[in-house]
Structure formats: C-alpha cells, structure tokens
Amino acid sequence: MTKKLTDKDIPAFAEIKNYINGKFHNPIHNNWIDNYNPSNGEIYGQIPNSSKEDVENAYKAAKTAFPSWSQTTLEERSRILIKISELLEANLQRFAEAESKDNGKPIALAKAIDIPRAASNFRFFGNAITQFASESHESIGQNAINYTLRQPIGVVGCISPWNLPLYLFTWKIAPAIAAGNCVVAKPSEVTPMTAYLLGEICNEAGLPKGVLNIVHGLGGTTGQAIVEHKNIKAISFTGGTTTGAHIARVAAPMFKKLSLELGGKNPNIIFADCDYEDMLDTTVRSSFANQGQICLCGSRIFVEASIYEKFKADFITKVKVLKVGHPSEADTNIGALVSKPHLEKVKAYIAIAKEENGTVLCGGNEVTVKGFEKGYYLEPTVIEVPHDECRVNQEEVFGPVVTIMPFNTEDDVLLMANKVKYGLSATLWTNNLKRTMRISNELQAGIVWVNTWMMRDLRTPFGGVKASGVGREGGFEALRFFTEAKNVCIKY
Numbered sequence: 001m002t003k004k005l006t007d008k009d010i011p012a013f014a015e016i017k018n019y020i021n022g023k024f025h026n027p028i029h030n031n032w033i034d035n036y037n038p039s040n041g042e043i044y045g046q047i048p049n050s051s052k053e054d055v056e057n058a059y060k061a062a063k064t065a066f067p068s069w070s071q072t073t074l075e076e077r078s079r080i081l082i083k084i085s086e087l088l089e090a091n092l093q094r095f096a097e098a099e100s101k102d103n104g105k106p107i108a109l110a111k112a113i114d115i116p117r118a119a120s121n122f123r124f125f126g127n128a129i130t131q132f133a134s135e136s137h138e139s140i141g142q143n144a145i146n147y148t149l150r151q152p153i154g155v156v157g158c159i160s161p162w163n164l165p166l167y168l169f170t171w172k173i174a175p176a177i178a179a180g181n182c183v184v185a186k187p188s189e190v191t192p193m194t195a196y197l198l199g200e201i202c203n204e205a206g207l208p209k210g211v212l213n214i215v216h217g218l219g220g221t222t223g224q225a226i227v228e229h230k231n232i233k234a235i236s237f238t239g240g241t242t243t244g245a246h247i248a249r250v251a252a253p254m255f256k257k258l259s260l261e262l263g264g265k266n267p268n269i270i271f272a273d274c275d276y277e278d279m280l281d282t283t284v285r286s287s288f289a290n291q292g293q294i295c296l297c298g299s300r301i302f303v304e305a306s307i308y309e310k311f312k313a314d315f316i317t318k319v320k321v322l323k324v325g326h327p328s329e330a331d332t333n334i335g336a337l338v339s340k341p342h343l344e345k346v347k348a349y350i351a352i353a354k355e356e357n358g359t360v361l362c363g364g365n366e367v368t369v370k371g372f373e374k375g376y377y378l379e380p381t382v383i384e385v386p387h388d389e390c391r392v393n394q395e396e397v398f399g400p401v402v403t404i405m406p407f408n409t410e411d412d413v414l415l416m417a418n419k420v421k422y423g424l425s426a427t428l429w430t431n432n433l434k435r436t437m438r439i440s441n442e443l444q445a446g447i448v449w450v451n452t453w454m455m456r457d458l459r460t461p462f463g464g465v466k467a468s469g470v471g472r473e474g475g476f477e478a479l480r481f482f483t484e485a486k487n488v489c490i491k492y
Contacts, residue, residue, distance in 0.1 A: 016192050018054060018216060019199030019259045021061035022209030028053045033189055033218065038104030039327050039335035040326035041334050041374030043075050045078070047192045050217035054286075055184060055225040056215035062155040062182035065210030070180040072208075074130050077178055081126030083205040088119040090202070095194055099165060100327040102191040104336030104376065105290050107327050108259060118166040118194075124458045125174040125478070132179075132479050142490040150483040152180030153257065157226040158233040159219075160195075161183075162188035163293040163398075169195050172236045175211060176476035183212050184232060186223055188239075190338055192216050219243060227251055234482065237261070238295075239477070241422075241467045248470070259471035259481050263396040264424030267417035268298030269439070270405075272307045274429035275451065280311070282320050286427060286453040288380045291337055292400040296425045298455060300393055301404045302413050308406035312384070316362050318382050324367045326375070334400060336376045343376040348398035351380060353392040358403070364391070378434040388416040396422070410439065418444045424464035445474075460474055 016035065017024040027048035039325040048054065069077075072243035095118075096111035102279055105114070120126060136147040161252050169187050176183050187195035195214055217223055219239075228237055234257035237247055240261040251258055268286060270279060282432030286298040303311045320463055325332035326370035337343045345367075350364050380400040393403050407413040407470040417426060428439055440448045446464040449455065456462075471481060 005284045005305055012138065015195065016045060016047040016196045016216060018048050018050060018058070019212070020058045021213065022065075022203055022207075024055075024199065028057075033216075035102070035192065036190075036339060038100055038338055038368075040372045040373045041340065041376065044101070044191075046197050047118055047196075049180070049189075050215040050222040050225070050259065053224040054215050054217075055098055055222065055229060057220060058215050059155055059181070061210035061213050062184055063231070065087070065160040065208055065262070066152075066154055066182045069182055069208060069211050072180070077180070078126040078130050080205055080207050081122045081129075081174060081178055084201055084207070085126065085176040087201045087205055088145060089113060089302060091197075092116070094411065095166065095197060098193045098197060099139065099191075100335070102193040103165060104338055105293075105327060106329075106332045108306045108330060108332070109290065109335075114164060114167045115194075115276040120458065121167075121170040121174045125178040128175075128475065128479065132476060139381040140241060142491070143356070144489060146487055146489045149486040149488060150480070151486060153233045153482060154181065155232050156181045156220060156236065156482060157181055157232045157241065158183055159188050159223055159226065159235065160185070161189040161238045161239045163290060165191040166194040166198065166439045168238050168331040171473060175473075176213055176236070176482045177207075178339075179479050179482040180334055181234075182210060184210065184226055185214050185215065186226055186230075187214065189216060189218050189222075193234075222317060224250075228254075229252065229480060234475070235259070236481070244469065257481065258443040259463075259473060260469045261471075261473060262424075262469040263398075263422055264297075264464065264468050265394065265420045265422040266298050266425045267413075267443075268301045268427045269399070269413050269429065270301065270303045270311065271361060271428075271430040271432070271435065272304045272309075272473070273431050276307075277303075278451070279429045280314055280318065280420040281325060281487065282453050285402075286287070286320070288319070288322065288400050289454075291334055291378075292380075293338060293398055294328075294404070294454075295398075297402075298373060298425075298427050298453065299397060299402050300417075301390075301402055302407045303404060303476035305406040305408050312361070312404060316382060319382055319418045320347070320362055322380050324377050324379060326372055329471075333378075337378055337399060338376070339375055340376055342399070346378060346397055349395070349397045349399075350383070352384065353383045353390065353403070356392070356393060357386050357392060360405075363400070381412070387392060394420055408436065414439065414442050418442075421467040422464065423466040424468035425449065449450060
C-alpha cells in the first residue's frame with residue numbers, strides 16, 4: 001500500500017530507492033552515492049548507484065508490463081496520465097520544496113514553473129494520445145488501400161538532466177507511456193528527489209506496475225547500462241553534447257531510435273527598433289533564470305551599436321539589483337548553483353574570459369549567504385568581450401554568466417550567431433517584419449523566439465541542430481518518436 005503524499009518537508013536525511021515494478025528497492029549491490037543540498041553544501045541523503053543487474057530487473061518489469069499496457073485503451077491511458085497530473089498539482093508545495101532542496105533553485109521558481117509544467121506534460125500527452133491519428137491512402141484505379149499503424153516500440157530508455165529535474169523527466173516519460181511503451185528511466189544523479197517522489201504519485205494514480213521504472217545512479221554505470229541494453233529499443237536523452245556523442249556511438253550500431261537534446265550557446269540579438277523596456281526585462285530573465293542553468297538561456301547578447309552603451313548601462317543596473325540568496329527566501333532571484341564542481345567550472349570560465357581580455361562589468365564573485373556559508377552561490381555576471389572568437393562566447397558555460405558586445409549590420413550578427421557549433425535556440429528583438437523574416441530564416445537554430453523568450457506551446461516541435469541534438473520532442477513529434485510506423489497495403 002502506497003503512502004499518500006502530503007505537503008510536508010523532505011526529511012533531514014533522505015534515502016532514495018529505485019522504483020521497479022511499482023515498488024521501492026535498494027540497489028542489488030548496495031552501492032550508494034551522497035546527495036548534496038546546494039544551498040548549504042551539506043549531504044542530506046543517499047541514492048543508489050544502480051548496476052546492470054538493477055537495470056535488468058527494471059527491464060524485466062517493463063517487458064512483463066508491455067503486452068497489457070500496449071493494449072490498454074487510449075481512454076484509460078489518458079485517464080491515468082491526467083490523474084498523475086492532478087496529483088502533482090495537489091502536492092505542489094512538497095514537490096517544489098524537494099526540487100529546490102535538490103537543485104538550489106528558488107522555491108518560488110519551482111512552484112511557478114517546474115512543478116506546474118511537469119503536471120502539464122502529463123495532462124498534455126494524456127489528451128494528445130486521444131487525438132493522435134494515423135494516415136490512409138487510397139490507390140485509385142488499383143483497387144487497393146494503404147493505411148499506417150503507429151505502434152508502441154516496446155521498452156524504451158529515458159535519461160534526463162539536473163537543471164529542470166522533474167520538468168524534463170516528465171517531458172520524456174509522459175509521451176512514452178501515453179504511446180503505449182514501458183519505460184526504464186534514469187534521472188540525474190545530482191537531482192534525484194522529485195523523480196523518486198513521482199513513483200509514489202504513479203502508484204496512487206493507478207499506473208500499472210512495470211509501466212514506469214526509475215533507476216538511480218551515475219551516467220557511467222546506470223546510464224551506460226540502459227543505453228547498451230540490447231532490448232531497450234529507443235533512447236531519449238537530454239544533457240551535454242559530449243555525453244550525447246557517446247550515447248550515439250553506443251546505440252547506433254544497435255539500431256536504436258535516438259532523440260538527443262544537447263547543449264546550446266544561444267544568441268540574443270537586439271536591434272535598435274525593439275520595444276526597449278520589454279526587451280530589457282526579458283533579457284535579464286533569459287540571461288539568469290534558474291541561475292542561467294537552462295539550455296535555452298540567451299548567453300551571448302549582441303546589441304546594435306547605436307543603442308549598445310545605453311543597453312549596457314541599463315542592463316547592468318537591473319542585474320545588480322538581483323538578489324542572490326537562499327532558495328527558500330521569497331525575494332531570492334538567484335539561488336545556488338547545482339553542485340560545487342559546477343560552481344568551479346563556471347568560475348573557471350570567468351577567469352578564462354579575463355585572460356582573453358574580457359571585461360567583467362558586474363558580478364564574477366562567489367556570494368556568502370548568512371547561515372548557509374558552504375552553499376554554492378555566485379553573483380550574476382556580465383562580461384563585455386572584445387570579439388566573438390573568445391572561448392566564453394564559443395563554449396557552453398551553463399551558469400549565471402552572459403557576454404555582451406555590439407554589432408553593426410545584419411550580416412555581421414548573423415555570422416557571429418551561427419558561428420558556434422551549437423544550434424538550439426535564438427532570440428531576436430526587432431519590430432521590422434522584413435528583418436524578422438530574413439533573420440529567422442537564416443538563424444541556425446531549432447527554435448527562434450521573436451520579441452519574447454521561453455514562450456512554449458507544447459504542440460510545437462522542440463530540439464536543436466548541429467551539436468545541439470538529433471530529433472525533436474514535443475507534441476505529435478514525441479508520439480511519433482515513441483512509436484513505429486507500419487504500412488499495411490490491402491488489395492480488394
């Protein structure tokens with residue numbers, strides 16, 4: 001019998017377990033990893049470092065559940081997914097606190113964005129699966145008809161990152177199970193708590209045992225075991241480009257379906273004819289939301305030369321008033337970075353920028369928060385760079401760090417915007433329609449926002465080009481990924 005979730009604090013020491021076949025299990029070999037609270041730098045729990053044997057048990061549970069789940073009516077699948085959504089909403093406070101404690105982000109942000117969006121993912125795909133239609137083609141004059149079946153793949157693997165833990169975890173799981181697959185999923189070992197709590201929610205919602213299995217552990221052990229498992233037929237992964245390349249090398253010879261949502265180095269292009277105040281407020285948000293730890297953050301800001309000095313002064317003024325503080329404080333704008341190694345990585349890039357003649361206009365220093373002196377806090381940092389060739393403009397930093405520099409012409413800024421190896425998203429600020437159409441067409445990115453940022457319609461395809469990934473998530477694109485198309489031709 002599963003304990004019903006209530007809005008209460010996460011225990012001071014939390015031992016997380018694997019969720020396999022509807023029950024919670026310790027790892028077979030009893031290997032554990034410390035789980036840190038970024039806000040104070042302290043260990044507050046342990047998670048399994050699951051082995052091949054743990055993954056195999058999860059696979060067997062999924063395999064056993066698949067025949068029944070794949071034949072479950074769309075209406076019943078929809079009902080269960082929507083129930084999960086409702087239970088997440090009912091436990092909003094508890095999940096937001098857990099997300100904040102694990103990740104370091106402000107509770108207010110998790111409560112406003114992360115958990116509601118996770119709930120929306122289940123609701124959206126619960127509804128979408130009832131509208132997911134296949135095609136038929138009548139062969140006129142040949143007395144034949146072709147129709148397409150969209151059938152679930154079987155057992156699939158879903159591996160998600162630490163920056164938006166439950167949000168991106170559910171972004172994969174929801175369409176996978178909606179389409180009739182069973183899942184072996186691994187959340188980031190850095191932020192496992194809300195994935196662990198999701199198992200309780202699934203049981204309460206009546207999700208059949210084995211449809212979703214959650215195994216915790218390191219990428220090199222648990223993740224590797226999922227990717228190389230010969231009978232896990234598809235892998236959906238969000239994370240770093242280097243890891244994505246490794247997954248592709250392992251999975252491609254096994255002919256697995258792959259969806260890889262990888263890194264980004266997104267340009268924010270600002271023309272003088274923009275709606276200035278709207279642009280300024282949004283640019284602060286698109287630079288530093290979630291401590292800059294969102295793959296869609298605009299980390300390279302290019303400003304038309306005629307307004308560059310004004311923008312620089314106004315932007316710095318707004319950035320300097322952002323409060324770095326404990327995630328539980330209501331007025332905190334910038335919480336803790338996710339881990340000490342990540343904090344050191346971001347600081348190293350600030351040092352590199354200085355070595356390459358970048359000028360730190362504000363920020364760049366660690367912050368000591370009273371009462372939480374060992375937490376991983378960093379000032380939001382703005383760096384003026386002399387040219388676009390510097391490493392901090394070419395490599396993904398993934399923290400509260402942005403660069404700014406002026407440009408003169410459309411051609412100049414397009415060249416710089418497209419020069420990096422990444423191509424996830426871009427933001428364009430202009431009220432010139434012709435310019436909008438020209439630049440949107442030329443930008444090498446999977447997503448282009450014009451006069452906005454992070455406005456997402458779940459029906460739209462999501463993903464990047466170049467080193468930012470392969471494939472698309474979202475809407476029917478996700479349901480297509482998690483199904484196999486079969487053509488049937490009947491002559492009559």
